[in-house]
Amino acid sequence: MENSVKSSSGYSLARTFLYAFAQSSPIIFSYLVVGFAFGIMMQEAGYTPLHVLLSGLFIYSGSLQIAMVPLIVAHTPLIVMVFAAFIINSRYMFYGIGYTERFKRQGILYPYMIFAFPDEVYCVFSANSYPHYVDPVKCDLWTAIMCHMSWVSGGLLGVFLGDVISFDMSGIDFAATGLFVCICVNQWREFKSHIPMYIGLVSAFICLFIFGADNFMLPALSLSLVILVVLKERTKRAMDRGTETDKNPEEVILHE
Amino acid sequence: MNDQIYAFAVIGICAVVTIMIRALPFLVFGSKKLPDTVDYLGKVLPGAIMIVLVVYCLRGISLTSAPYGAPELISVFLCAILQLILKNSIPSIAVSTAVYMMLIRTVF
Known part of the structure; x- marks a missing residue:
């Protein structure tokens, strides 16, 4: 920019x-x-x-x-x-x-x-x-x-x-x-870090399972946003450094 | 209400609701200096949203009954492979769409 x-x-x-x-x-x-x-x-x-x-x-x-x-x-x-x-x-x-x-x-x-x-x-x-x-x-x-x-x-x-x-x-x-x-x-x-993608994927499937195909979109995006905010420092470091920390997505959820 | 007029009313409602949803984040964050977290979200959120959008496009498939979403999954996989190799979205989209249209007519 x-x-x-x-x-x-x-x-x-x-x-x-x-x-x-x-x-x-x-x-x-x-x-x-x-x-x-x-x-x-x-x-x-x-x-x-x-x-x-x-x-x-x-x-x-x-x-x-x-x-x-x-x-x-x-x-x-x-x-x-x-x-x-x-x-x-x-x-x-x-x-x-x-x-x-x-x-x-x-x-x-x-x-x-x-x-x-x-x-x-x-x-x-x-x-x-x-x-x-x-x-x-x-x-x-x-x-x-x-x-x-x-x-x-x-x-x-x-x-x-x-x-x-x-x-x-x-x-x-x-x-x-x-x-x-x-x-x-x-x-x-x-993207230098794939953490945001894993978060999106996991949120989508969790919400698809809970809310069903017609209503999962808003909860999935909200959940992604919450996890991204919770993992802010970690994700930011990974994005800046460009070193991928291959964290298991399931693990991310457990921490959340 | 006349059917045609009713349709115009629905279009008007959809337009107003949609513009209000689109304007919401700009009304919330537009007037003040961006908080650090919002700035960060602007950078990372697209990565999460795009995956959710793909899942959204595939939400209609059924994994428990034939053809188990096979035409969709094959076409998505093909599209991703083509994009990885060609790095050009137009042939990736065109070929995978054509394959999808063929699959739903012939194989499945």
Whole structure:
């Protein structure tokens, strides 16, 4: 982040754009595909391109939008929708942690950065450290905009072309899972300590076992956060030193 | 309520709830100097969250009945291997997604 204090003259606009595009490209691909699936679902349920456009622009959350379609079809009461939306998306409340300073540098677009922050964008932002020639403020913004627009475009393509394309698309949403797996692999390579990953894995399985598939997300993230705070000194030392202390994950839990 | 209008209302509710959840950490930590622990969490939390997200994507599979989540697990494994070798997410995602779509149609 030292880049931010440098004067903007040291940056190349063209290379910043190319860098933003390159780091967004797996997301753009997966958003076009999953957005397309959402567009088809809405079209088949009898809703208009305007519904799809507004969802993509203002909800911008794949998991909620796809879960929302059968709930709309079933005419779920609006008050129930408030709770459903909260439960499905509660994980987002963890994403902003550590991003206030970075997003504030966007000035007037600070609120946009807070809004345009779904799982996949969180992935790239958490993984990168920009090269010296890249303007980090512009790169963040362009990445956010490109991803958002590809999500909206995917939905619109789906709702307009859903009729034309007749082959069975089921399973295409695996693209989102694939993206998360790729980011996990990248982080595994880049993180100096793997303690945070072990904590995430163990928390996920414990909460999956206790709370079940539909409700484990919020407890799992909370548990990860608590363990990370409890093991702060230890993890921090490992992250700084870069020497992996291969602690058994079960042991970590016992200590907690 | 008219079906189309009702759908707009649901979209509006989902949008408002989602933006409120996204804004929450910024409202809590935005105005003051970051406490040391929050700064630390910003660095390590992504490592934990990403694994939880993968588990979240796979939460629907059943390990007790056929096909025991095999198409998902094979595709995830393939994707991880490809990413380790190629270090480029687009072919890793494209190939594993194609394999997944093939597996659920033919083998399982």
